[in-house]
Amino acid sequence: MILVQRQSERTNIVYISTLPEKIEQIIKERKQQFQQDLTDNTTNQYVAQDEHLLTDTIITLALGKNILLKGPTGSGKTKLSESLAAHFGQPVHSINCSIDLDAEAMLGFKTIIEIDGKSRIDFVEGPVIQAMKKGHLLYIDEINMAKPETLPILNGVLDYRRQMTNPFTGEVVKARPTFSVIAAVNEGYAGTAPLNEALKNRFVTFEIPYISGDVLFSVLKQESILQDERLIRQFVSLSADLTTLVESGRLPEEASSIRALVDACDLALYIPPMRAIESAIAGKLDDEREQAAVRNAAETWF
Ligand SMILES: Nc1ncnc2c1ncn2[C@@H]1O[C@H](COP(=O)(O)OP(=O)(O)O)[C@@H](O)[C@H]1O
Ligand SMILES: [Mg+2]
Structure with missing residues (x-):
């Protein structure tokens, strides 16, 4: 039972190297x-x-x-x-x-x-x-x-x-x-x-930081019931934007939680992505301005 496979050609995901x-x-x-x-x-x-x-x-x-x-x-x-x-x-x-x-x-x-x-x-x-x-x-x-x-x-x-x-x-x-x-x-x-x-x-x-890019894509594909790759890519882009907002201090760190992103992807299989993001990501933030920042970021992708 290996944790993950070897390096794949398509992504830059890294896998366990040979152990002693x-x-x-x-x-x-x-x-x-x-x-x-x-x-x-x-x-x-x-x-x-x-x-x-x-x-x-x-x-x-x-x-x-x-x-x-x-x-x-x-x-x-x-x-x-x-x-x-x-x-x-x-x-x-x-x-x-x-x-x-x-x-x-x-x-x-x-x-x-x-x-x-x-x-x-x-x-x-x-x-x-x-x-x-x-x-x-x-x-x-x-x-x-x-x-x-x-x-x-x-x-x-x-x-x-x-x-x-x-x-x-x-x-x-x-x-x-x-x-x-x-x-x-x-x-x-x-x-x-x-x-x-x-x-x-x-x-x-x-x-253990939040993952991003291709690694995040493969995790969302693995963890979420959403399998539409185009939509998953959009969620990865949204996550990158949220991370930038976190880095500039406009959002608290948990706004880019991978768990919340998986929840949003799952919901997006059945409801429009904006509504999924509202409940799974924006709604968890206490501050009105923070919620608005999430919505603005999402609107550029969905
Ligand atoms: N690097 C990762 N690989 C696989 N799944 C991940 C990864 N990061 C986050 N997740 C997903 O996010 C969810 C929350 O992760 P969890 O381990 O409960 O976080 P923590 O314990 O740090 O709060 C997991 O159930 C999984 O679906
Ligand atoms: Mg935990």
Whole structure:
């Protein structure tokens, strides 16, 4: 299962270059281990614009290091993580961080179960403990949305020790060697705090920007139900204009979200493109002037 094919003649999309033999071996071994647990996930992979992103993230994970993906909303951070997990043949356990995230949401909770008419206390393992014990991939989304005091509990899990004492049970949990961690952040987004240094230190960081041009075209073709290539090209052009507006400060970064663009393309299969753009892109912006800027850009293409 390869993430994407080799360089194609028509586009400048870049694909995984040859990996060192040792890394290929690690990937092969993991795939054999997790074959039974996997749901088939070979289609709809993350497509990279940066020629080295896929190779470098695969090598980082194979070396047992944690990855931090930095990028705006809808830039494909979750998609990339799922694609990497699929590449390693590893199931994923996720945590969605928020100010409400607590130790129970990460590690699990106690509950009462009945066995042969007798009640006893049982522990339901949360995503962190499950991923560690099964050697799966742990995906920590919006890691900078968590309260700063919540995450230090994971410090031992995230460094070379790869272990923790479960505060609810006293059990010392050791991660299986294939256990890996990917976290995602959207820096500067409302409600987020800068990641604390000790935490940041435990990750290898990669930037995930919005894609554009031919790469975007192929992603829209892959992700959207819209298959009209002429129309998809128009959406790619619109995206380029929105990006220019973002760069000049007239639109917030999320206005050029790939997720919103996929939504607009999907709608455009059934309703006129301008209406699709209104709901999927313009309508999400709070400011009247920003909405008007999106409409103006769209009118030049549709
Ligand atoms: N480079 C990409 N390759 C494939 N799909 C992408 C890419 N970038 C964005 N997408 C699409 O955008 C949607 C949102 O991506 P997602 O991974 O959820 O973003 P994020 O986690 O960064 O907010 C995905 O479901 C996918 O359809
Ligand atoms: Mg996401």
